[in-house]
Amino acid sequence: MSTSPLLTDNSPQIRDDLPILFLAVGNAGGQLISHLPKRVPELTYVAVDTDQSSLDALTFERKILLGETLTGGMGTGGNFDLAQQCLDAGEDQLYSLFQGFKVLVLVAGLGGGTGGGLGPSLADRARESGLIVISALVQPLEAEGGTRRNLAESSLQQFRETSDGVMLFPLEALKSQEDPSMVLPRLLKKCGMEIGRAMGGLAVLLRSGWLIPLSIQDLIQTLKRADGYCRLVAVSADGEDRIPHLLDQLFSHPLIDRGSLLAHSGGVVVGMLCGPLTPVSDLERISLEVRRVLRSDADLKIGVAQDERFGSHIALVVMVAEQWSTAPVGLELLAEENALEDEEIEAGGEQSALKTRKMLVQGEIELATSARYKERFKGMAPTIVEGADLDTPTFIRKGLRLSFHKESSS
Amino acid sequence: MAHPIAVLEIGTSEVRVLVAEPREDGHLMITGVGRYPSSGVRKSELIDFENAKICLKNAIIEAEKNAQVSIQEVLMVFSGDHIRQVVNRGTVSVLSPDRIITADEREEVMEAARAINLPHDHEIIHTLTCKYYIEDRKDGVLNPDGMEASRLSLDMLILYGQSNRLRNLFRLAEECALEVSQVAFAGLCCGLSVLTPQQKEVGGILIDLGAGTSDYVVYSDQFIALAGSLGVGGDHVTNDLAAGLNLSTAQAERLKIKYGAAMVDLSSRGRRIPIPPETGFRAQEVLSRDVNTIIHARMEEVFELIKAQVDKDVRKKNFGAGVILTGGGAQMTRIQDLASRVFQMPCHIGVPREISGLALPSESPEFAATVGMLKYSLRSGANATRGPVFGNLIRKMFGKP
Numbered sequence: 001m002s003t004s005p006l007l008t009d010n011s012p013q014i015r016d017d018l019p020i021l022f023l024a025v026g027n028a029g030g031q032l033i034s035h036l037p038k039r040v041p042e043l044t045y046v047a048v049d050t051d052q053s054s055l056d057a058l059t060f061e062r063k064i065l066l067g068e069t070l071t072g073g074m075g076t077g078g079n080f081d082l083a084q085q086c087l088d089a090g091e092d093q094l095y096s097l098f099q100g101f102k103v104l105v106l107v108a109g110l111g112g113g114t115g116g117g118l119g120p121s122l123a124d125r126a127r128e129s130g131l132i133v134i135s136a137l138v139q140p141l142e143a144e145g146g147t148r149r150n151l152a153e154s155s156l157q158q159f160r161e162t163s164d165g166v167m168l169f170p171l172e173a174l175k176s177q178e179d180p181s182m183v184l185p186r187l188l189k190k191c192g193m194e195i196g197r198a199m200g201g202l203a204v205l206l207r208s209g210w211l212i213p214l215s216i217q218d219l220i221q222t223l224k225r226a227d228g229y230c231r232l233v234a235v236s237a238d239g240e241d242r243i244p245h246l247l248d249q250l251f252s253h254p255l256i257d258r259g260s261l262l263a264h265s266g267g268v269v270v271g272m273l274c275g276p277l278t279p280v281s282d283l284e285r286i287s288l289e290v291r292r293v294l295r296s297d298a299d300l301k302i303g304v305a306q307d308e309r310f311g312s313h314i315a316l317v318v319m320v321a322e323q324w325s326t327a328p329v330g331l332e333l334l335a336e337e338n339a340l341e342d343e344e345i346e347a348g349g350e351q352s353a354l355k356t357r358k359m360l361v362q363g364e365i366e367l368a369t370s371a372r373y374k375e376r377f378k379g380m381a382p383t384i385v386e387g388a389d390l391d392t393p394t395f396i397r398k399g400l401r402l403s404f405h406k407e408s409s410s
Numbered sequence: 411m412a413h414p415i416a417v418l419e420i421g422t423s424e425v426r427v428l429v430a431e432p433r434e435d436g437h438l439m440i441t442g443v444g445r446y447p448s449s450g451v452r453k454s455e456l457i458d459f460e461n462a463k464i465c466l467k468n469a470i471i472e473a474e475k476n477a478q479v480s481i482q483e484v485l486m487v488f489s490g491d492h493i494r495q496v497v498n499r500g501t502v503s504v505l506s507p508d509r510i511i512t513a514d515e516r517e518e519v520m521e522a523a524r525a526i527n528l529p530h531d532h533e534i535i536h537t538l539t540c541k542y543y544i545e546d547r548k549d550g551v552l553n554p555d556g557m558e559a560s561r562l563s564l565d566m567l568i569l570y571g572q573s574n575r576l577r578n579l580f581r582l583a584e585e586c587a588l589e590v591s592q593v594a595f596a597g598l599c600c601g602l603s604v605l606t607p608q609q610k611e612v613g614g615i616l617i618d619l620g621a622g623t624s625d626y627v628v629y630s631d632q633f634i635a636l637a638g639s640l641g642v643g644g645d646h647v648t649n650d651l652a653a654g655l656n657l658s659t660a661q662a663e664r665l666k667i668k669y670g671a672a673m674v675d676l677s678s679r680g681r682r683i684p685i686p687p688e689t690g691f692r693a694q695e696v697l698s699r700d701v702n703t704i705i706h707a708r709m710e711e712v713f714e715l716i717k718a719q720v721d722k723d724v725r726k727k728n729f730g731a732g733v734i735l736t737g738g739g740a741q742m743t744r745i746q747d748l749a750s751r752v753f754q755m756p757c758h759i760g761v762p763r764e765i766s767g768l769a770l771p772s773e774s775p776e777f778a779a780t781v782g783m784l785k786y787s788l789r790s791g792a793n794a795t796r797g798p799v800f801g802n803l804i805r806k807m808f809g810k811p
Binding site: 142149150153172229248251252257258259260261262263264293295322373374375376377379380383385390391393394395396398400402403 | 703
């Protein structure tokens with residue numbers, strides 16, 4: 001393996017100006033943070049619950065029991081109203097907890113009363129206190145039933161309204177790769193480990209000093225444009241074949257639907273974490289392979305961080321937007337081109353005939369192209385929905401480039 | 411055993427005829443199937459009458475041979491993006507001295523809710539009862555019989571479509587010596603065919619992915635809250651592949667069926683698919699990723715458009731049954747994953763329930779609409795085969811008394 005130790009000049013830089021609170025809400029939240037393979041020491045971890053026995057089982061530095069007088073420390077039993085009352089009762093404790101932090105990562109399960117019920121309001125209170133709130137939420141298994149799923153849906157909707165960004169961890173997606181004969185506790189533990197790894201990745205992503213920087217705003221922007229539909233995975237590898245191994249893990253990861261979400265995503269954030277002696281060629285190779293599978297119009301943000309603790313390991317923390325709010329690329333370009341042309345013509349005081357001619361030629365080209373692409377529906381009334389001609393191929397309207405075209409043009 | 415009944419669907423990709431015998435316990439026994447590749451139909455609409463006639467005749471011959479019956483009368487299932495819906499509220503005063511609501515008041519309010527003005531050359535296809543409202547209460551009830559009130563309202567979902575398009579289908583059947591005794595919208599039929607009463611109760615979004623159109627029916631709060639048809643189907647996927655990869659339509663169709671998937675799988679990201687040559691088109695290789703990128707973009711758009719419609723028009727969004735897919739498109743690899751992702755709820759493939767006999771229709775989501783039409787006909791009852799709406803519709807179409 002060739003070595004280009006470009007990264008050795010820099011020592012790990014920790015963002016001391018960004019105090020981050022990891023808050024586990026409810027039983028599921030506590031269990032997930034307990035599954036973190038290694039807690040990042042610079043972060044603060046606190047557990048909040050309405051159930052004393054759940055809190056007792058956790059090894060957190062700080063634990064807060066909410067609504068003891070209302071529930072007797074017995075939990076809310078899935079009652080969202082009761083959960084809300086518990087939150088109101090413990091409001092002062094929470095406001096004082098938020099003091100001094102700038103970012104809150106709220107970890108909760110969506111199916112339960114505490115995580116799903118008081119979680120969204122808690123996120124809201126944290127934002128009122130000036131914190132940036134990222135909610136990491138676990139969706140229940142389908143087998144847990146319709147009532148729980150409906151509660152989870154309504155809770156998720158509220159989280160999207162009260163958080164700056166939401167990351168989803170559907171247990172169903174994780175279950176799909178496991179042996180169906182596996183017993184439930186083991187399955188839940190494995191899912192917990194996987195999500196815990198991703199959460200650990202998020203902690204590092206937020207906290208590491210970056211050689212090629214990624215800021216919290218990069219994450220927030222991606223979360224916002226994804227409208228709260230984001231997935232997060234963390235993979236790592238060591239040894240001689242670590243790069244292909246790392247990429248295989250990423251591209252077949254169940255949390256991003258065996259790579260499908262990555263391939264179709266409009267926005268991706270990749271954090272590469274490595275030791276100081278990692279050669280640049282390794283990082284270039286990873287970057288190239290990731291870019292190769294992404295949509296050509298995907299908004300990709302890459303950061304590289306180093307930390308001696310990684311040794312020869314390389315880890316990737318990848319945040320993938322499930323949805324993406326953007327105008328179709330083709331239309332954006334067209335709008336830009338038109339604006340430029342308009343400016344040119346106006347600036348030069350040229351005759352409007354030139355502009356008209358350009359528009360006519362452009363119109364003819366568009367018509368010819370559109371007719372070619374709509375061969376099968378020739379002579380039929382087009383299917384128009386909200387101004388879009390749905391008979392024209394979607395990939396053309398969305399401005400997606402195919403490898404076929406890339407190869408042809410190269 | 412009762413008299414056999416035949417259902418006809420003139421689809422964009424295939425003309426299907428199903429022959430069944432209803433048993434005394436209400437179960438349906440499929441005794442014959444006729445299928446013939448469609449020609450002259452695009453987006454579920456006739457564009458070449460003569461070609462379509464040949465296809466229909468061939469499908470009927472096959473079904474007759476298969477079931478060993480002579481088919482003269484058919485129930486017809488249809489679709490098309492001309493089908494629109496409107497929810498109309500009718501209100502009546504309860505005039506009886508005790509103000510108790512009876513079947514008379516219900517009948518009266520139904521008449522009032524059905525009374526709408528339609529655009530020229532449009533006909534009502536279905537009228538579906540949603541919820542009754544007592545006085546000004548916001549929460550509706552499913553059955554107001556026996557309740558006391560001074561005023562009764564009813565929300566009715568009315569599906570209507572262009573008369574001439576339906577008339578052309580009837581005329582085609584008539585040209586093949588077939589009498590159409592009843593018609594129904596494919597989306598509704600699929601719901602009858604594949605959904606259980608429990609699924610309807612907890613709510614769900616049924617999408618019938620056909621070659622010409624994608625029909626949808628949304629059950630919420632125990633009634634149909636939305637129904638419609640989007641003029642985009644599997645044919646558009648084929649066209650997109652042909653346009654994007656420089657293939658003939660036939661090459662693109664084969665590619666879609668054999669290798670197409672609604673999601674890109676990165677584990678096979680470099681895989682190349684050989685395309686055999688065809689007149690005017692050379693042999694080539696295409697990347698599996700390109701194929702699936704094109705399909706994904708189209709199918710994602712279809713689901714997103716339907717989701718936007720659901721978000722806009724359905725007030726209570728309790729869909730415990732999730733998304734249920736039927737039609738030929740439901741057989742595409744990983745289509746469930748995509749639907750599940752877009753709608754953010756579980757997705758299942760719906761296959762016809764409670765039928766026996768020939769295996770094919772009971773195993774395939776493609777037959778959901780035709781099997782549903784059989785059930786629709788049985789539910790309407792033998793005497794109601796020309797119920798108020800269809801009777802009027804068919805009489806108007808053919809000028810029959």
